[in-house]
Amino acid sequence: MEIENQPEDSLARGRRSLIFVGVLGLVLATMGAVVVEHAYPPGSLPLGADGEIRPVPTELLRSQIRSGRISDREADHWRVKGEEGAP
Amino acid sequence: MSQGASERAPGKRTQAKGLGRRKGRAPGGSKTAWVHCQLCPRECRIPPNHSGDCRVRINLDGRLVASTYGRSCAVHIDPIEKKPLFHFLPGSRNLSFATVGCNLHCTHCQNHRISQASPWDETVRVQSLRQGAFGVLPQELVALAKARGCQSVAATYTEPIVFYEYTRETAERCREAGVKSVTVTAGYANPGPLRALCRLVDASNLDIKTMNPAAFRRNSGGELKHVLRGAVIAREEDVWLEITNLVIPTFNDSTAEMRKLCRFVAKELGPETPVHFSRFFPNYRMRNLPPTPVETLARAREIAREEGLLFAYVGNLPGNDGEHTRCPGCGELVIQRVGYRVRSLGVNKGACGSCGRPLEGVWQ
Numbered sequence: 001m002e003i004e005n006q007p008e009d010s011l012a013r014g015r016r017s018l019i020f021v022g023v024l025g026l027v028l029a030t031m032g033a034v035v036v037e038h039a040y041p042p043g044s045l046p047l048g049a050d051g052e053i054r055p056v057p058t059e060l061l062r063s064q065i066r067s068g069r070i071s072d073r074e075a076d077h078w079r080v081k082g083e084e085g086a087p
Numbered sequence: 088m089s090q091g092a093s094e095r096a097p098g099k100r101t102q103a104k105g106l107g108r109r110k111g112r113a114p115g116g117s118k119t120a121w122v123h124c125q126l127c128p129r130e131c132r133i134p135p136n137h138s139g140d141c142r143v144r145i146n147l148d149g150r151l152v153a154s155t156y157g158r159s160c161a162v163h164i165d166p167i168e169k170k171p172l173f174h175f176l177p178g179s180r181n182l183s184f185a186t187v188g189c190n191l192h193c194t195h196c197q198n199h200r201i202s203q204a205s206p207w208d209e210t211v212r213v214q215s216l217r218q219g220a221f222g223v224l225p226q227e228l229v230a231l232a233k234a235r236g237c238q239s240v241a242a243t244y245t246e247p248i249v250f251y252e253y254t255r256e257t258a259e260r261c262r263e264a265g266v267k268s269v270t271v272t273a274g275y276a277n278p279g280p281l282r283a284l285c286r287l288v289d290a291s292n293l294d295i296k297t298m299n300p301a302a303f304r305r306n307s308g309g310e311l312k313h314v315l316r317g318a319v320i321a322r323e324e325d326v327w328l329e330i331t332n333l334v335i336p337t338f339n340d341s342t343a344e345m346r347k348l349c350r351f352v353a354k355e356l357g358p359e360t361p362v363h364f365s366r367f368f369p370n371y372r373m374r375n376l377p378p379t380p381v382e383t384l385a386r387a388r389e390i391a392r393e394e395g396l397l398f399a400y401v402g403n404l405p406g407n408d409g410e411h412t413r414c415p416g417c418g419e420l421v422i423q424r425v426g427y428r429v430r431s432l433g434v435n436k437g438a439c440g441s442c443g444r445p446l447e448g449v450w451q
Contacts (some may be wrong), residue, residue: 056145058136060207061154065147068222070206073156075144076252077280081121081132 120149126251127190127276128313141249142205143188153252154206155186161201161244162220162228164235166427170243170271171363171402173412174448175290175327177422178429181269182232184223185244186253187211190275191307193296195335195373202245225257229264239289243271251280258287267449274317275309281317285324290449292363293318294331297339298347306338315351322356327449330360331402334379334387335367345387349394358395359447364388364409365402384409397447416444 064070124131124139131139133146143155167181189202196202204211215221223231232240240261242254247270258268267289274281274293285291295314297303303311321328330352334340352360364387366379384401388409391399401409405426412422419441421433433440437450 052140053131053133053137054140054142056136056138056205057207061136061145061147064207069158069212070154071152071156071158072147073153073252075124075126075151075153077126077277078122078124078144078151080149081123 120146122146122149122151124151125277126280127248128310129190130277138205139190141188141190141246142203143186143249145206153250155188155250156253157222157224158186158206158215159184159220159223159228160187160204160211160215161185161218162223162231164237165241166429167239167269168424168427168429170241170269170292170329171331171365171400172269172290172292172327172329173363173400173422173424174329174361174398174446174450175269176238176267176449176451177434178432179238179451180236181239181241182228182235182237183241183243184220184228184257185242185247186250187245188249189246190249191246191273191309193307194371195306195333195367196371198244199371225253225260228257229260229266232261232266233264237266239267239269241269241271243269246275247272248274248276248281248284251276251284255284255287258284262287272317273307273309274314274321276313276317278316278320281320282324285321285326288326290327290329291321292329292331293321294333295348295351296333298344298351299339302338315355319355322360328356328360329363330356331363331365332387333365333367334383335373336376336379336383338373338376340379340383340387342386342390345390346394349391349396349399353395359397361398361400361448362391362396363400363402364391366404368403381407412446414439414442414444414446417442421446 061070065072119135121132121134124133124144126144129140133139135146135149138145143153145152145154162182162184165181165183167176167179170181185201187201187204187206187208192203201211212221228240240257242250242257247254254270261268268287269290270288271292272294295318296307297311300311303309318328318330332348349362352362364384366384368378369376381404384404388399388401397415398412401407410424411420413419414421416439419433419439421439422429423431434446434450438445
């Protein structure tokens with residue numbers, strides 16, 4: 001039995017190794033992409049005069065404003081653009 | 088310390104004409120309005136619960152919040168020469184402050200840990216608290232400056248434009264208290280807000296990083312024409328202006344580019360405008376380049392002289408002859424410096440102590 005099962009075990013082990021290598025490759029590729037996004041050369045920097053709009057951690061921000069860590073002071077020089085989804 | 092609208096300074100609003108600012112929410116009382124920030128040339132259109140490019144101007148429920156108002160991340164006493172300002176109250180102490188954030192993203196930024204940080208960044212906040220910098224309001228900055236014998240207060244280290252309200256109200260309080268106000272900036276702002284700020288500021292050091300628009304776009308993520316326009320506006324508004332140019336090997340150190348910078352300064356800002364050619368050291372994302380050779384800085388000064396500039400200095404090079412001020416009339420040494428320290432001051436009532444020629448600047 002043990003002898004008969006050996007080729008199947010090694011096949012399963014091979015498949016598992018392949019899956020592991022594949023997943024590892026994907027993880028590394030994702031990490032690589034992140035690293036490349038933030039590294040020099042600055043081709044990935046926001047180019048031109050258009051600003052890079054970033055999401056803010058809303059809950060953290062609101063709790064920090066409530067606790068006085070961040071100002072809720074209204075800024076100057078802005079205007080309302082319209083409803084959600086406006087360009 | 089919390090800063091609400093009720094604590095707003097009583098000083099006049101400096102709303103620039105024609106900016107079309109509207110307070111409040113979108114029509115219909117929606118809480119999800121986008122806002123259009125018109126402070127700087129980026130003109131960010133910001134959806135709810137997002138920040139503009141500077142990270143600090145945040146659309147919170149259709150209302151643009153200046154999230155770093157009163158939230159300094161650094162407050163220090165520096166010699167005014169460190170800004171650098173060489174023709175503005177030389178040898179005096181200056182109270183410098185900054186908040187996080189910047190609307191440029193220079194790959195060589197010396198202060199990237201704060202300029203590229205976010206206001207909700209706990210690491211920066213904890214460091215700021217440790218230094219006692221966090222939560223200092225404009226009137227407290229001015230009181231601190233007076234208590235510590237500082238003749239001026241400077242918004243510096245990061246970009247004063249992105250904490251505009253804080254900078255402006257500090258300058259207003261300075262004026263009321265007879266303290267001078269200073270900005271150290273890249274001048275990347277829209278003309279209206281910039282003019283309004285310049286009318287409250289006594290002196291400014293403006294950083295022109297390169298004269299090559301493509302290089303500026305690639306390295307800082309902005310348009311050079313706005314920086315040059317900012318310098319001209321500061322000059323027009325009678326701010327005492329000095330220019331800094333960080334000379335970076337292979338990036339902006341060609342003779343042609345240095346000449347272009349000097350010609351711009353001579354023609355648009357005036358030959359009496361001091362120019363500081365600072366030495367670059369590898370930093371942030373620009374670690375692949377060597378420090379600027381001393382000979383390059385000497386060449387920059389020589390080009391400045393050829394183009395008719397009266398005051399060209401070298402920076403980040405303590406002990407170099409290029410740190411001193413010589414009278415353009417008689418050539419005598421009028422201010423001798425070593426690093427940020429003034430060793431001797433031969434200026435008498437704003438004039439050369441030797442030949443009596445009036446020296447351009449703001450003197451004691």
